[in-house]
Amino acid sequence: MKVLTSPIAQPDATASTTLTIAGVSELVILRYFETLNEGAFQATGHLFAADGEMQPPFEQAVVGVDAIAAYLQAEAKGFNLLPRQGVVKLLDGDCTEVQVVGKVQTTLFSVNVSWLFVLNPEKKLLLAKIKLLASPQELLSLRS
Numbered sequence: 001m002k003v004l005t006s007p008i009a010q011p012d013a014t015a016s017t018t019l020t021i022a023g024v025s026e027l028v029i030l031r032y033f034e035t036l037n038e039g040a041f042q043a044t045g046h047l048f049a050a051d052g053e054m055q056p057p058f059e060q061a062v063v064g065v066d067a068i069a070a071y072l073q074a075e076a077k078g079f080n081l082l083p084r085q086g087v088v089k090l091l092d093g094d095c096t097e098v099q100v101v102g103k104v105q106t107t108l109f110s111v112n113v114s115w116l117f118v119l120n121p122e123k124k125l126l127l128a129k130i131k132l133l134a135s136p137q138e139l140l141s142l143r144s
Helices: 027-038 041-045 066-075 134-143
Strands: 048-055 079-089 096-105 110-119 123-133
Touching: 027 041, 027 079, 027 110, 027 123, 041 066, 048 066
Parallel strands: 048 123
Antiparallel strands: 079 096, 096 110, 110 123
């Protein structure tokens, strides 16, 4: 008896998307927000390069596809990311920097956020750095 196995589907960073972010047309960035909002954390992780890095606010960097997916599974459930606008800049070495601002909503709070992404020439995420744009009082209220 022959058992057929199918590989885990990899997200297509070039697939069309319905999400729009003013100033940003990089499909991998649009897919990042879509997959996170769908709770498809494995798919989000696969948007990163093998040594890609996510830098969440107030925490150590998370490195690697599987580690990023596991982190998102544990920490990002129920998040609704609402990117508004961004700026794309070409860097040396055919890399691309994308800065996006918007909000993150959870069942408990809403906070302004900025995301800094660096894409390699293959359009994989090398870096996703997340920064909360809140006053100290707003940040303290999130802890209670």
